[in-house]
Amino acid sequence: MLRRPHYIALGLVGLLTVILLNLPTRTAGRIKLVIASTFLPIFGIDRTARQLTREAGAATTSRKELERQNDELRRTNQWLQIQAMKAATLERENDQLRQFIGRSRQAPVTLKFARVIGRDPANWWQSIVIDLGSRDGMRPDLAVRTADGLVGRLSEVTPATSKVELIGNPTCKVSALVEKTGEIGIITSSAGLFDTSLVALSYFSSSSISKPGQTVVTSGLGAIFPKGIPIGQIAEEAHPVEFGLRAEGRVKLAANLGSLEEVWVVVQ
């Protein structure tokens, strides 16, 4: 049976909750960052422990195995250098052609490597925490990707860490372009029955001609995500919704969001 002290506690905490929920977004964000910073010592201990484990693992790896890995990496490095040179040549050509037709140069893009150090503890949001923060030049709304494709965007940034809202989270909408047909839609939220790697591609034209298997990339509209980052492939043909006013399809994401360990932040 609840007694008077219980009701007083409930009333006080209810009042505190109402105040917290009605704080301006910026103030609430700052308070969140202050509270989250209490975890920094634990994050530090965790990072050191992982590093020590890695170092211990490296110390126990045989010289033969290390030499084999080194050879493999050297070959991959040479191949990537050749690809980079080819890409640089193509970029120069592209710039010259853009100048010919009177279009401005594309903004240079730099990628910053980040490790995933945490995930959203709540199952109803999809976000991760990375080990780069404002002191590394991070700021909200920068795009995050892996080698496979788009991952999401930065939403909250502390001096040492940043939170990334993953694609498929209802708050992370992405303007998407079907490469082959040039149709534009918006990636809204996860659309799989049990599979979060399927996302809904909404606001398509009702006369869409996109077919399963076609590649979907970022359209560059909206100024958050640079154009051309792969998102995935169309998994299901668009079907009309809302009395045929628009169509909605499903996209299989290229990046595996369930096993993210390392990501790249796109700094423009």
Place this chain on the structure above:
Amino acid sequence: MNWLMRILIFLAAMVAVYLESSFDGFRNWFGAQIDLLPALMVYAALTCSLAFVTVLAVAGGLWFDSLSANPLGISILPLLMVGLLIHGRRELILRDQLFAHYVLGLAASAVVPVATVILLLTLGHKPLIFWGSLWQWLVMTLGGGLAAPVIFRLFDWLDRALSYRPVFETSFRPDREIRRGRS
């Protein structure tokens, strides 16, 4: 319960939130993360004072929300509700029974996420709810139910190990010794 135990419960809440954020084992195996705060709240409600239960709900909720995309403060009320309901009826609960730990952990772990999502929807947020969320809820409920007895065992053991136990005096007093036989 002494102050050291209270600090340990606070630390456990903090570490639980951290592990939920950084340990992906359950998420990779079962497709859902288990929330240990409701089970910890059950232990606190059956063992500690009302003030401590309230502070734990506030601290736990704020820690959880700070690492989550939840709006700040949304997790406090569900945790406190569970804590108050159990604290208000703790004279009627068989605190030392394993079955009671399991059932209370199960119920608390089932109620807290549902109440949080209802609050989120009421406030106009759009959490990621799909058919798979039912499975996630089931995993969270069962996980919390299984965690509760472990938390009870662990903290009861720590309480015994860390708190002062008064030595019971015998009733023997030399001045009240009854001498038998003939003197």
